[in-house]
Amino acid sequence: xxxxxxxxxxxxxxxxxxxxxxxxxxxxxxxxxxxxxxxxxxxxxxxxxxxxxxxxxxxxxxxxxxxxxxxxxxxxxxxxxxxxxxxxxxxxxxxxxxxxxxxxxxxxxxxxxxxxxxxxxxxxxxxxxxxxxxxxxxxxxxxxxxxxxxxxxxxxxxxxxxxxxxxxxxxxxxxxxxxxxxxxxxxxxxxxxxxxxxxxxxx
Numbered sequence: 001x002x003x004x005x006x007x008x009x010x011x012x013x014x015x016x017x018x019x020x021x022x023x024x025x026x027x028x029x030x031x032x033x034x035x036x037x038x039x040x041x042x043x044x045x046x047x048x049x050x051x052x053x054x055x056x057x058x059x060x061x062x063x064x065x066x067x068x069x070x071x072x073x074x075x076x077x078x079x080x081x082x083x084x085x086x087x088x089x090x091x092x093x094x095x096x097x098x099x100x101x102x103x104x105x106x107x108x109x110x111x112x113x114x115x116x117x118x119x120x121x122x123x124x125x126x127x128x129x130x131x132x133x134x135x136x137x138x139x140x141x142x143x144x145x146x147x148x149x150x151x152x153x154x155x156x157x158x159x160x161x162x163x164x165x166x167x168x169x170x171x172x173x174x175x176x177x178x179x180x181x182x183x184x185x186x187x188x189x190x191x192x193x194x195x196x197x198x199x200x201x202x203x
Contacts, residue, residue: 015166019159034157038124076134091118110162122164125172128154133180
């Protein structure tokens, strides 16, 4: 089962080396920045920025924007807590070894702290997806492009820095996306259909 869903018949390791074997001083700094953007300890900063942005944007057209932004912030806050609980449990339960432990010594380029356990899923990648998916409905097209680039940047950085396999990144993306979609559906259900405010919520 692991060979199919995690190892991908060797493709997971091949993709890891394809990304991790390319490195340099400048590239490492770029990847460190990408990883920093996916650090969940910045949650309070991110939600503060969302709150200020919501006040500014909704102030221009309260009927059109206020409820949509409120929903996005609510989704972000609730999903963050659920995601943190799920990742903490699944990482410990699976205890998949990280690249420096799983692969032969000297074949992994590691930048920063060397971590050996709890590889699946990638917490940084999960948080990046959580951020992007939570605020997706309030973003315009350029904002959505930037959100996608941020998510990809964080995910690639985790492989480039030797912290995760590509499968860990994809698992982080998928778990957070499903949690966000579930939370959004639940919160939208709490808003009674047919009210005047409900029609202003964007999907």
